[in-house]
Amino acid sequence: MLKTQKPSKSENFLKKSRENFDTGNWAEASGYYNAAVSRYYYCLYEKAIYIAKAKGFYKPPELDKGTHNIFIENFQKNVFDKLEPDDVTWLSKFSGLKKCRVKADYFEESCFTDKQQFNLGFKYFFTEINRILDKLAC
Numbered sequence: 001m002l003k004t005q006k007p008s009k010s011e012n013f014l015k016k017s018r019e020n021f022d023t024g025n026w027a028e029a030s031g032y033y034n035a036a037v038s039r040y041y042y043c044l045y046e047k048a049i050y051i052a053k054a055k056g057f058y059k060p061p062e063l064d065k066g067t068h069n070i071f072i073e074n075f076q077k078n079v080f081d082k083l084e085p086d087d088v089t090w091l092s093k094f095s096g097l098k099k100c101r102v103k104a105d106y107f108e109e110s111c112f113t114d115k116q117q118f119n120l121g122f123k124y125f126f127t128e129i130n131r132i133l134d135k136l137a138c
Helices: 009-029 033-055 067-082 085-091 094-106 115-137
Strands: none
Touching: 009 033, 009 115, 033 067, 033 094, 033 115, 067 085, 067 094, 085 115, 094 115
16 A cells, blocks of 8 residues: 655645635635635745745744745845846735735725726736746746
8 A cells, every 4th residue: 555645844835825726716706806815815925935945045934023024025035036037027026915915804995896906906916926936836
């Protein structure tokens, strides 16, 4: 009988990323744009953590700081020189998606009220950043 190999701890971040992607797809299809923003953002964030760990530049966050902002800055600093200029431009939008996620999670008003707003204000950027992270994760 063959034993299935458990994923490494780092690979668990890819699993979390996929779960967030699937949940984001469901939320988007259901018209739950705030939930979709949150889940898609965490899809990117978990995948970026996986890449940082795999490439050896992950730094555990200090819990009393703006952990996401610090992580994103450090991530960009470590990967920008490995990317084409257009991909650097896209990846520089990661922080903007984090701002959308904060608004979606913590503010009373909705980020987006219809599919067109969602696509133009978030999904277009998400798709490109996700493509870049997929290349870096290989």
